[in-house]
Amino acid sequence: MKHTLRLAASGLAIALALTLAGCGEEKKEEQASSTESTAPASTTEAQPAATQEAAATPAAVTEPDSCKKVRIADVGWSDNTAQNGLFKTVLKGLGYAPEDQVLALPVIMESLKNKDLDVFLDNWMPSNSANVQPYLDAKSLEMLDANLTGAGYGPVVPDYVAAAGVKDVKDLAANGDKFDKKFYGIEPGNDGNKIVQAKIDDAANGLQGWTLVESSEQGMLAQAEKSMKNQEWIAFLGWAPHPVMGKMKLVYLTGFENDGFGDAQIKTLTRVGYSAECANVGKLLANLKFDLPMESAIMEAIDGGAEGEKASADWLKANPGVLDAWLAGVKTTDGQDGLPAVKKSLGL
Numbered sequence: 001m002k003h004t005l006r007l008a009a010s011g012l013a014i015a016l017a018l019t020l021a022g023c024g025e026e027k028k029e030e031q032a033s034s035t036e037s038t039a040p041a042s043t044t045e046a047q048p049a050a051t052q053e054a055a056a057t058p059a060a061v062t063e064p065d066s067c068k069k070v071r072i073a074d075v076g077w078s079d080n081t082a083q084n085g086l087f088k089t090v091l092k093g094l095g096y097a098p099e100d101q102v103l104a105l106p107v108i109m110e111s112l113k114n115k116d117l118d119v120f121l122d123n124w125m126p127s128n129s130a131n132v133q134p135y136l137d138a139k140s141l142e143m144l145d146a147n148l149t150g151a152g153y154g155p156v157v158p159d160y161v162a163a164a165g166v167k168d169v170k171d172l173a174a175n176g177d178k179f180d181k182k183f184y185g186i187e188p189g190n191d192g193n194k195i196v197q198a199k200i201d202d203a204a205n206g207l208q209g210w211t212l213v214e215s216s217e218q219g220m221l222a223q224a225e226k227s228m229k230n231q232e233w234i235a236f237l238g239w240a241p242h243p244v245m246g247k248m249k250l251v252y253l254t255g256f257e258n259d260g261f262g263d264a265q266i267k268t269l270t271r272v273g274y275s276a277e278c279a280n281v282g283k284l285l286a287n288l289k290f291d292l293p294m295e296s297a298i299m300e301a302i303d304g305g306a307e308g309e310k311a312s313a314d315w316l317k318a319n320p321g322v323l324d325a326w327l328a329g330v331k332t333t334d335g336q337d338g339l340p341a342v343k344k345s346l347g348l
Contacts, residue, residue, distance in 0.1 A: 085312030154261030173206030
């Protein structure tokens, strides 16, 4: 009997064990089925989410680190101080580190050729054509579109001198003694000086014995203001926009139209390949357009004692609308939209 009971118990234990094992297998299958139903169908289906996340991340500016330092030429003219002030203010707001170097015009072009500079904003055309064309022909620098139109450049006399009959280059010779046979220019090597000197050297103009007095913009203007205060006769280089000459009563002399004087455009020069290498700054340069009232207002503030960059920043704060066009498609150095970054840097 005991043997029979032992067999029965053993059979019961075996049956119970088999039942429990079967239940375990079913539970594993249910867990596996549950895992499969919650897992992504494939890595291909998960890809769109990753793509959306990447699209939300700002695109990096594809420029080498060397582009963060922008080397700008400063020729020492008041309009160039205004231009550079505007350009540097915007560059700093974008995260760049601009620096400018004061150099004479011939040195600027050589420095662009040698890639010691990146940008020069104040290339007056067509008066500087003779100087810049050899570099363009040799493809040793690049000239961009005009950043300012409607400017004027050429020899001028006070209105009282013009009223006395001096209105053309041919009228200078007959009145040489009244001018002390002097024509006042700016720094040596300047394109305007060269044009005037060529006129003096041309015997057809009767200017033998005349002297071109070269100094600087400030030196020339000091002489002009002194002479005009005393109603003395003087001939010198004039241009617009300009904070001082814009207030003087001046008349441009005719007879220089075929030499590069007259209506002028200001065009940007860069070292070869700069806009391609530093494409974000290149985009800014392509967008950058000035106008006469803008530059005149900034130059007037500079003439009143303001530092160029401070005067430019103040003008931008009062006239932020120009930034929309200047910064279209332009990024900060870390890939953010440029417009809000520059406005923030200006406290706008």
